[in-house]
Amino acid sequence: MAKTETVPDITSLTREQRVGLFRTIYASRRIDDREIMGKRQNKVYFQINGAGHEALQAAAALCLVPGKDWFFLYYRDRALSYALGVSARDMFMGSVGSRLDPATGGRMMPGHWSDHRINIFTTSSPTGTQFLQAVGAAEALLRAEREGLQGRLGMTSDEVVLVTSGDGTVAEGEFWESVNSAVNLQVPLVYLIEDNGYAISVPTEVQYPGANVAALLKGWEAQGLKVIDGVDGCDPVASYEAVREAVAHARARKGPALVRARVVRPYSHSLSDDEQLYKTPAQREDEARRDPLATYPARLLREGLLTPGELEALKAEVDAEVDRAWEEAADAPPPESGTGSRHLYSEEVDPTSAAFDREAHAGDQGTGAKTMIDLINITLKQEMAANPLILAFGEDVADASRPEILDELKGKGGVFKATHGLQRIFGENRVFNSPLAEATIVGRAIGLAARGFKPVVEIQFMDYIWPAMQQIRDELATIRWRSDNHFKAPVVIRVPIGGYLMGGSVYHSQCGESSFTHIPGLRVVYPSRALDAAGLLRTAMRCDDPVLFLEPKHLYRQTHNKGNDPGPDFMIPFGKARTVREGTDLSVITYGSTVYRAVQAARQAEAEGLSVEILDLRTLNPYDWDAIVATVKKTRRVLVAHEDTLQWGYGAELAARIADDLFFELDAPVKRLAAQDTWVAYHPALEDEILPQSTHFLEAYRTLARI
Structure with missing residues (x-):
């Protein structure tokens, strides 16, 4: 969909749109059900559903423009993703973990929505982390407008960002941090809170006072947050009106908006959960009565928008679509062997080159x-x-x-x-x-x-x-x-x-x-x-x-490490160590504040007839293994030193690798020097005792040379 496309300014839904809402609801549920069956067949390894949330999500999708607006979603947003353009086939490719999964290449559990083609930002498992990222994405629109960078960044003047979550997630501190920044910055961000009353088995009243986040935020309206509450999220028409109002508010650059809608969760949290352990039969029956999969098609029939025959034909069409998609995905190829480290870092810009x-x-x-x-x-x-x-x-x-x-x-x-x-x-x-x-x-x-x-x-x-x-x-x-x-x-x-x-x-x-x-x-x-x-x-x-x-x-302000301004093009590649001092008797591998202390001790050791080579790593990930190999082979005695604590410190990995890979190049065991395994103290004398000093280095040199 083109980025210039806008949502029609309509106050009511057409027949086609209202029927389309049911198609999305039904397709989403059928995909969930087919995925659940695939889990039982051991072709799917994890399943989490969006059942009961579909009406609200289908309605929200009508208010937004994929490829123009941006989306920070959470795991129940299957219907929203489907309505925005993520196909059943693409979802099933993720379900089976195939390399043909266009979202993650089989790297993430299903339900972690992502599609760069329509601006669904990659979703993760930690609940609530998406809120702050969504604020930043919306903030980017305003900063680009002020700097005249919209064209360069591919933005338009009326984009909005949508961020979604369940009711439990808004108990996270990062939700409240995000609202704080969203309101302060007045960003074009819409929060959609899909309140099904539970975070797995924990009811909303345990999460925060009053079990209604919108009520808690009403006081923020005076600061520029539009709050829309009391929405029946099982009614797609009412949901559409509420979300449309919130999106219009954000598009007009009037600030952020929040919609809280009550939905149901007629299935257990996931296939790893059994809601019968914490929901009474009466609760489950009530949720079943509100389920939009049952209530909305009955409404379409009652209002004459569909005939029974048309309804069955629509279902058959969706069933066929879902079945075809599953057949294609069921035998799709897994990720290629040896690709687990691919894309950890940029493959176009290599800072080690x-x-x-x-x-x-x-x-x-x-x-x-x-x-x-x-x-x-x-x-x-x-x-x-x-x-x-x-x-x-x-x-x-x-x-x-x-x-x-x-x-x-x-x-x-x-x-x-x-x-x-x-x-x-x-x-x-x-x-x-x-x-x-x-x-x-x-x-x-x-x-x-x-x-x-x-x-x-x-x-x-x-x-x-x-x-x-x-x-x-x-x-x-x-x-x-x-x-x-x-x-x-x-x-x-x-x-x-x-x-x-x-x-x-x-x-x-x-x-x-x-x-x-x-x-x-x-x-x-x-x-x-x-x-x-x-x-x-x-x-x-x-x-x-x-x-x-x-x-x-x-x-920061020491005089011994001063340097001239090297100019605006000077760069040092990552993973390239610096030989601070040449030596022949032993090597010190270190970095940061301990480099100078190593040098001070080396000068004194030289007066005692001991030649010390000092290697400053400069970057810790990546580190310069070639330089380490060269200095070990040269002196055959090694001290690994750093300011942090000794146990489980960075130097432990270097010492282990040297001992493992270069054992036959060594004339003595690899030694380590670091801070004591305690906190740094306030009094300078005690701080000096805890942190490695030049005297500690000198004694380590003497000890290593005697072995």
């Missing part, structure tokens, strides 16, 4: 040398000037949330000043503050990236990244892979990390990089000097993958 290697052209440190924080700031300015799609945001990232006061003030520009001055240059539409909500930052960034922007966001401290962990691990890193390369979200997340702060204590000195390096699909970068920070940050911003860019805050 020679095309990203401009390091050889960097000048030496001179009188104009800059600190790491200075070069990060300079690089951000250069890249934002070159690429109008880059957006920078996070907590305290802007110079001021009220730009009119900037004539009187210097401005904030980040708690460490990494983004200082960006807002003055590029404006409040491209550099802006977010709420104090880390999941919001990453979730919105995903939606913005899905629409073509390049978000470079900041999480203020690594210690506070954990509220965003689900958006990072379950969403950001999986999007390309789970959608079989149809969607991507190349977000850059900048995060100050680490200790050595003299007073940082537990909540401002944390590392934890190993929690992220084992996430497939996520690049992890950790520079130790200003020049590397500039080159790697530019690579991250030109990369087509999500990047976690870790900035050791202890090194």
